[in-house]
Amino acid sequence: MRDNTLKYLLVLPAVLVVFATAVWPLIESLRLSFTVGRLNRPGSLDQYLGWENFTWAFSQEPAFWNSVWVTTVYTFLTVALTTVLALGLAMLLAPGGRFRSGVQTLLILPFAMSPALIGVSFRFMFNPEFGLFDAFFGVIIPPLADVSWLADPVLAFAVCVMADVWGWIPFLTLVLIGGLASVPQDTIEAAQVDGASGWRVFRDITLPQLAPVLAVVIILKSIFSLKTFDQIFMLTNGGPGTATQTLSHYIYFNGMKYGQIGYAASVAWLMVIPMIFLTYAYAKFVFRKN
Amino acid sequence: MTTSPTSDQQNSGRRSGITGKQKKRISWALQSFLILIAIIIMLTPIVWIFMAAFKTHVDVYQLKLFFTPTLENFGLVFDAPYYLGDKLLNSTIVAFVTVVFAIPIATMAAYSFSRFELRGETAMLVIILATQFVPAVVIILPFFVMFRDIGLLDTRLGLILVNLAIVMPFAIWMIKGFIDGIPMETEEAAMVDGSSRIQVIRNIVLPMAAPGLLTAGIFCFIIAWNEFLFALILTNKDAVTLPIGLALFKAEEGDLWNLLSAAGIIIMLPMFVLALIIRKYFVQGMTMGAVR
Amino acid sequence: MAEVTLKNLTKRWGDFIGVDNQSLEIHDKEFLVLLGPSGCGKTTTMRMIAGLEDPTDGEIRIGDRVVNDDLPRDRDVAMVFQNYGLYPHMTIFDNIAYPLRVRGTPKNEIEPRVRKAAEQVELTEFLHRKPKALSGGQRQRVALARAIVRTPKVFLMDEPLSNLDAKLRVTMRAELKHLSRALKITTIYVTHDQIEAMTLADRVAVMKNGIIQQLGTPDEIYNDPANLFVAGFIGSPAMNLINGSVQDGHFVTTGGTKLVRVAAPDSPSVVLGVRADDMRVAEEGEGDLDVRIYAFENTGEATLLTVQWGKQRVIAKGDRHLRKDQDDIVSVSLDSDHLYLFDPETGDRIKR
Numbered sequence: 059m060r061d062n063t064l065k066y067l068l069v070l071p072a073v074l075v076v077f078a079t080a081v082w083p084l085i086e087s088l089r090l091s092f093t094v095g096r097l098n099r100p101g102s103l104d105q106y107l108g109w110e111n112f113t114w115a116f117s118q119e120p121a122f123w124n125s126v127w128v129t130t131v132y133t134f135l136t137v138a139l140t141t142v143l144a145l146g147l148a149m150l151l152a153p154g155g156r157f158r159s160g161v162q163t164l165l166i167l168p169f170a171m172s173p174a175l176i177g178v179s180f181r182f183m184f185n186p187e188f189g190l191f192d193a194f195f196g197v198i199i200p201p202l203a204d205v206s207w208l209a210d211p212v213l214a215f216a217v218c219v220m221a222d223v224w225g226w227i228p229f230l231t232l233v234l235i236g237g238l239a240s241v242p243q244d245t246i247e248a249a250q251v252d253g254a255s256g257w258r259v260f261r262d263i264t265l266p267q268l269a270p271v272l273a274v275v276i277i278l279k280s281i282f283s284l285k286t287f288d289q290i291f292m293l294t295n296g297g298p299g300t301a302t303q304t305l306s307h308y309i310y311f312n313g314m315k316y317g318q319i320g321y322a323a324s325v326a327w328l329m330v331i332p333m334i335f336l337t338y339a340y341a342k343f344v345f346r347k348n
Numbered sequence: 349m350t351t352s353p354t355s356d357q358q359n360s361g362r363r364s365g366i367t368g369k370q371k372k373r374i375s376w377a378l379q380s381f382l383i384l385i386a387i388i389i390m391l392t393p394i395v396w397i398f399m400a401a402f403k404t405h406v407d408v409y410q411l412k413l414f415f416t417p418t419l420e421n422f423g424l425v426f427d428a429p430y431y432l433g434d435k436l437l438n439s440t441i442v443a444f445v446t447v448v449f450a451i452p453i454a455t456m457a458a459y460s461f462s463r464f465e466l467r468g469e470t471a472m473l474v475i476i477l478a479t480q481f482v483p484a485v486v487i488i489l490p491f492f493v494m495f496r497d498i499g500l501l502d503t504r505l506g507l508i509l510v511n512l513a514i515v516m517p518f519a520i521w522m523i524k525g526f527i528d529g530i531p532m533e534t535e536e537a538a539m540v541d542g543s544s545r546i547q548v549i550r551n552i553v554l555p556m557a558a559p560g561l562l563t564a565g566i567f568c569f570i571i572a573w574n575e576f577l578f579a580l581i582l583t584n585k586d587a588v589t590l591p592i593g594l595a596l597f598k599a600e601e602g603d604l605w606n607l608l609s610a611a612g613i614i615i616m617l618p619m620f621v622l623a624l625i626i627r628k629y630f631v632q633g634m635t636m637g638a639v640r
Numbered sequence: 641m642a643e644v645t646l647k648n649l650t651k652r653w654g655d656f657i658g659v660d661n662q663s664l665e666i667h668d669k670e671f672l673v674l675l676g677p678s679g680c681g682k683t684t685t686m687r688m689i690a691g692l693e694d695p696t697d698g699e700i701r702i703g704d705r706v707v708n709d710d711l712p713r714d715r716d717v718a719m720v721f722q723n724y725g726l727y728p729h730m731t732i733f734d735n736i737a738y739p740l741r742v743r744g745t746p747k748n749e750i751e752p753r754v755r756k757a758a759e760q761v762e763l764t765e766f767l768h769r770k771p772k773a774l775s776g777g778q779r780q781r782v783a784l785a786r787a788i789v790r791t792p793k794v795f796l797m798d799e800p801l802s803n804l805d806a807k808l809r810v811t812m813r814a815e816l817k818h819l820s821r822a823l824k825i826t827t828i829y830v831t832h833d834q835i836e837a838m839t840l841a842d843r844v845a846v847m848k849n850g851i852i853q854q855l856g857t858p859d860e861i862y863n864d865p866a867n868l869f870v871a872g873f874i875g876s877p878a879m880n881l882i883n884g885s886v887q888d889g890h891f892v893t894t895g896g897t898k899l900v901r902v903a904a905p906d907s908p909s910v911v912l913g914v915r916a917d918d919m920r921v922a923e924e925g926e927g928d929l930d931v932r933i934y935a936f937e938n939t940g941e942a943t944l945l946t947v948q949w950g951k952q953r954v955i956a957k958g959d960r961h962l963r964k965d966q967d968d969i970v971s972v973s974l975d976s977d978h979l980y981l982f983d984p985e986t987g988d989r990i991k992r
Contacts, residue, residue, distance in 0.1 A: 061545055065464035072457030072520060073472065079487070079513030080479035086490035103493060150383050161383060166630060168390060170623035171616050172574035174591040178612060179393045182400070182605055188411050190396055228390065232630065285483045288576040292594065306577075309485045314581055319489055326486040337478045344477065345470065536692050537725030539712040540796075541739035541786070551742070555729040 084330070087323045095320015103319070111324035122325065124300050125308035128215070132304060133283040136222045140279055141272070143223065144230035149260075151231065152238040162235065165228035173225060177292030180221040184208055211301035214294050218302050221289055226282070230275050237271030238264070270343065277340045284332065305329050394616075400609035408606040421610035432611055435593035442504050442589060443572035446511040447565045454519035455561060459553060461520070462527040463535075480517040484577045487513055492581055502583045510578045515568040522567060522629070526560025527553065563626045570619050590615045642703045642793035642826050643668045644689060649698035651684050651850075658684040660850035661698070671820055671827045675837040676847035677873070682830045683798055685847075689828065690796050691715050702793055713742075718787035719796040723803060724779050726771040726786075732758075733767040736785045743790070757789040760819065777808045784816075788823060795820075795827040801836060813839060834874050838862065846870050868987040871913045871980055877944065880919075880954045882912045883984070891979070895950050899928055900974045904981050904990050913980035919956040920973045921945060927971030936964045945970065 091111055094102040115122045151158045168176070183191040186206040196203035207213045241264055249263045287306035290296065296303035296311070303311075305325065313322030400408050402417035425432040461469060491510050492501070500506035530553060538552045539545075554561075579589045594611055597604040623630065644666040651658040659681040666672045674682035687693040689700055691712035700707050707715050718739070727735050736754045745753075758764045761781040771779055780800060787795055800816070801809045817840055820827055831837055837844045838858045846853045846861060846869070854866040865871035871879045884893045886907045891899045904910070924930055931947040931954075938944075943958040947970065956972055964970060981990040 061464065064545055065460045065466055068456040068460035069466065069472065071453045072476075072516065075453055075512055075516055076476055076479055079510060079516070080482060081475070083487040083490040083513075084482060087486050090489060090493075097493075146382075147386055150379055150386070158383070161387060163624065163627060164387065164390065166623045166627045167394060167620055169630070170570055170574075170619040171394075172576065172591045172619070174574070174576045174594060175612050175615055176393075178594055178608060179397050181603070182608070183393055183396065185605075188409050188605075190392065190411065193411055224389070224393070229630075281481045285481075285485075287485065288591075291576070291580070306483055306485045309483075309489075310577070310581070313485075313489055314492070319493065323486075323489050326483065326489065329483055330486060333481050333483065334478075337474075337481045340481070341474045341477055345473075531723060531725065533721045533723050533725035534727060535725075536690075536712070537719065537721055537783075537786075538727070538738070538742075539692070540690055540715075540717060540719040542713040542743040544711070544713065547742060551738075552727060556727075 087326055090320050091324035091327050093320045095318065095323065097313075097317035097319050107320065111321045112328070114321065115325055115328070121300055121303070121308065125303045125305045128301070128303055129284060129286075129305045132215070132219065132222075132286065132302075133280055135219050136226070136283045136286075137276060137279045139219065139223045140226045140230055141276055144227045144275075145234055145272070147227065147231045148234035148238055152235050162232065165232055167228070168225055169229045169232075171225070173288035174292045176221055176225045177289040180217055180224075180289075181208065181293050184217050208294055209298055211298055214298055215302050218290055218293055221293055222283065222286065225289065226279060230279065233275055234268070234271060237268050237275075240271075241267045274340070274343050277336055277343070281333065281336050281340070284329070284336075397609045397612045397616075400605055401613045403606050403609075405604075405606055408609075421606045422614075425607050425610050425614070430593070430596050430607070430611075432590070432593055432596075432614065435588050435590045436614065438504060438507075438583075438587055439573055439589040439591075442507050442511060442587075443569045445504075445508050446515055446572045447568045449508070450512055450515045450519045450568055451523075451561055451565050454516060454564070455523050455554075455557070458520050458523035458527055459549065462524050463532075476517045476520055479513065484514065488578055488581050491578075495582060500582075502585055502587050504587045506582055507579060507587055507589070510582065511572045511575055514575065514578075515572055518571065519564050519568050522564040523557070523560060526557050526564070529560075530556050560629075563629045566622045566626045567629070570622055573615075573619060643670075644794055644826060644828065645699075645701040646685070646689075647699040647701070649685065649688065649700065650696045651681070651688060651693065652696045657850050659688070659695075662850070662852055663698075664845060664852065664855070666826060666828060669824050669826055671829065671840060671842045673829045673831060673837040673841035673844045674847060675831060675834060675844050675873075676853075677832055680847040681850035682832075682847050684850075686796050686798055686828055686830050689715075689794070690717055690719050716792050717794045717796055718790060718792040720783045720787050720798065720800045722799040724771075724783040724800075726779055726782055728771050730770070731767065732763065732769055732771065732774070732782050735771065735782055736767075736789050739786060739790050753789055754785075757785040760788060761785045761815075776804055777812060780804060780812060784819070788819070791825070793826065795823075795825055797827065797829045799831055800829075802831070802833070816840065834876070838874075846873060848873075865913070865980060866989055868911060868913070868982045868984075871982065871989075875915055877916050877955045877957075879913045879915050879980075881982070882914065882949060882952060882954060884910060884912055886910050886981070891974075891981075893929070893950060897929055900976050900979065902976065902979055902981060907990070909984055910990065911982040911984050913982060914974055915978065916944065916955045916957040918975040918978040919954075920975070921956050921958040921962065922971045922973065924969045924971055927973040929973075930969055930971050933964055933966055933968045933970060936966060936968075947972065 090103065092107055092109070094105040094107050095111075096102040151162055183189050184207040186192055192207060205213060207217055245263050245267070246259055249259045254262060285306055286304050287310065290302055290304055290307055291310075294302045296307045306329075309322045309326050309329070312318045312325065399415075401421055402419070403412070403415050404418050404420070407415045424430070460466065461473060466472070488510065491506075495501045495506045500509075534556070535548050535552055538548045543551060574591060575589070576591045579587075579592045583589065583592060590611070594608060594615075597608045597611065646662060646664040648661050648663055649659055650661050662685070674685060676682045684693060688695045689702075691707065691710060695708065702715060702717070727738065730738065733754055736757055737750050740750045740753060754767070755764065758767060761784050763778065763781050763785055766774060766778060771782065774782065780803075783800065801812055804812060813836060820840070829836075829840060841858055843855060843857055844861050845855045848869050854861055854870045856864070861870055862874055865874060868881065872881060882893070884891055884899075886892070886902060886904050887898070888906065889901060889903075891902050891910070891912050893899060902912075920927065931949055933945055934948045934953055935946040936943065937946070940960070942960050943962045943964075945956045945958050945964065946953050947956060958964075982988065983990055
């Protein structure tokens with residue numbers, strides 16, 4: 059067989075799978091978003107409704123805006139905290155050696171943990187009666203001693219952020235260690251010989267050369283923060299009230315619990331839009347490397 | 349693990365005199381302290397779960413660091429009414445079959461993307477990349493409706509099909525990275541030596557890419573194993589997987605933490621082992637080649 | 641019996657021209673070297689012959705057969721790659737045996753033929769190892785053995801020595817030459833190293849920008865370069881190329897000094913080519929032109945004087961006992977029997 063035929067035959071199954079499992083549901087979701095789309099009402103999945111689902115979300119649903127707000131703050135905080143802390147940890151661990159390499163290996167563990175399980179474990183850690191973190195914070199910040207973290211809207215949100223940051227720091231750290239390793243050692247040594255202090259070397263030499271990796275990390279983390287579901291579902295289930303209800307959670311509840319699948323699909327598509335921009339930015343980095 | 353030269357090299361010989369030496373010592377102590385704190389923060393939740401899994405029903409509801417370990421929790425979770433064994437079997441079958449489908453399909457595509465110029469290649473690669481970033485909740489809505497109509501709800505087969513959606517992009521990009529690393533010359537040598545393209549793939553590319561395929565397979569297995577949202581929506585009884593099974597341990601009187609922890613260990617321990625096997629490639633896999 | 645004939649061969653990628661409408665006949669049992677700087681199209685030419693690259697235009701013939709549409713495996717050629725292209729997951733034995741196996745050679749023939757090939761490159765004791773366990777020179781031998789284990793119509797060698805260190809390269813060069821004389825198989829050899837070309841080739845094709853600049857024996861391209869490019873590319877140190885003019889049958893420097901008798905018509909602008917070997921160095925005032933030394937280098941077997949020649953710098957080779965210093969004045973004379981004149985516009989050689 060000639061390569062010219064073969065090369066397309068080889069990609070065909072993958073293209074079909076990706077089409078069936080990702081492209082088709084995306085398009086079908088878009089279609090559903092313009093229908094009445096009630097799970098318990100036969101025929102409503104084909105009942106055209108126009109833009110009503112979207113206008114409903116924008117004008118009649120404080121819960122929608124709440125979840126947009128929660129997701130935005132959540133994304134902003136988790137991205138900023140994870141990136142800064144991971145960069146610090148990467149700087150600490152980058153020099154290598156047996157001890158540091160050992161720590162790097164340990165970093166894999168939280169990342170191999172199911173996000174659902176991370177949610178569970180943080181619920182455990184912040185249990186008001188026997189949670190280890192709860193007790194710890196109670197000791198170092200006495201006013202928090204008698205608070206039930208997950209019953210307080212702000213603190214519950216803080217716990218969600220902590221759990222997310224805890225789960226993602228290891229991965230970002232590993233990426234940034236890789237990035238630091240690719241900063242040519244001789245540029246750093248040259249700056250040191252030229253008389254730059256440690257901080258100046260970091261600011262003038264390391265950081266600019268690390269910028270592309272940092273950008274990739276921030277985009278990737280933003281995407282995953284925006285999508286957050288598993289952890290929050292197991293940790294607070296959106297509560298108390300809707301204090302920690304992210305968009306994914308809001309969509310899940312409307313679609314699956316209330317059976318308003320058309321409405322859920324329209325909100326889901328509103329969420330796809332920022333993803334398109336982030337994916338575009340990410341793809342640019344990927345293809346610049348290739 | 350790639351590391352830059354040692355810290356000694358960076359820190360030594362910069363300033364002369366005693367202050368330099370002292371500075372170095374202080375910096376060393378500070379760094380060690382910070383790393384230590386990071387380790388503690390990182391490991392505490394994991395260690396806490398490990399401990400709770402061996403605590404009795406009574407001990408787990410107290411902040412006890414020292415206790416008499418027991419294995420009874422692991423017995424309980426596999427018994428009525430939880431039957432975690434069924435969930436374990438479901439998780440294993442679903443993750444394994446997903447990988448068995450995904451890897452060969454991804455390998456074929458990855459080879460083609462790596463070695464040939466295809467019409468619309470960039471577009472295809474971007475779409476594959478993008479599917480990874482589509483929120484799972486968007487994908488699952490139509491699948492739920494369709495599976496309800498054709499009776500695939502609460503089946504392993506249904507779960508496997510949608511798991512392919514999240515696994516394929518990783519697999520294709522990861523394997524493409526490995527194949528990109530095989531020198532073109534080796535394949536060309538085989539062709540001049542008398543191989544057809546298929547023989548080249550079978551005799552040269554597959555054996556050389558084998559470690560990479562195994563790595564990608566393990567990576568995808570971990571992702572499928574930890575998958576939560578699809579299983580939450582598509583299963584309720586027969587095909588429930590381990591992460592969903594965690595919800596079983598909510599009782600009237602509150603969470604059964606000793607049993608939750610035992611189940612947690614069963615979920616995470618195998619993944620820890622697998623992740624350590626492929627630790628060198630974890631970052632590469634997750635970032636799909638944006639960071640090398 | 642296998643000559644290789646290229647007819648109007650062209651390779652283009654978009655606007656970029658790799659090989660530009662070249663024709664070349666390589667005789668049976670000839671050792672032909674394609675020589676040129678990187679990007680000149682020599683490797684592309686070879687890859688088209690191997691079938692690893694499809695020509696945009698033109699015809700490739702091996703023996704009596706037009707092979708344009710044949711897959712590499714149907715062309716009956718053997719190739720040695722720059723990075724050797726060994727199969728890392730196979731032992732050395734299996735590497736060498738691979739061309740036989742994949743072409744369905746009877747099992748009982750494989751072992752003796754692999755052993756014979758391994759003997760010819762002195763590899764017999766490594767047959768059970770994997771390529772990773774071998775040194776660069778040994779890997780190079782494996783690649784050679786894999787090529788000679790069959791009797792192909794043509795050997796193709798793509799910079800096979802370029803990854804070896806300087807010392808090993810000289811040794812392997814001699815081995816290669818010995819082997820090729822013994823095997824008597826048509827060979828096409830690509831290199832950017834003019835010494836390899838000079839020592840190995842029956843004929844050399846010097847390429848630049850996808851065009852063969854000159855085709856000839858090593859003697860011809862060294863002693864009778866067709867143009868400025870070939871003159872500057874062949875020889876070490878490179879031939880000096882001095883700007884000037886021809887007046888009254890003499891070369892005149894840009895500074896106006898009438899220098900040496902040349903057999904060429906008068907011209908306001910020419911380039912004079914002269915090799916460092918063909919310049920004599922004498923004390924100040926005792927030669928044709930006094931020049932200042934820019935740098936003096938002693939290589940042990942000779943001395944090299946880089947001298948300031950107007951705005952240009954020129955290298956002359958001196959006696960190995962000569963001792964001079966920077967900024968000393970010496971006098972140089974040119975040997976009128978070994979001078980080359982070129983047209984600065986076209987680069988072509990000006991012959992009488």
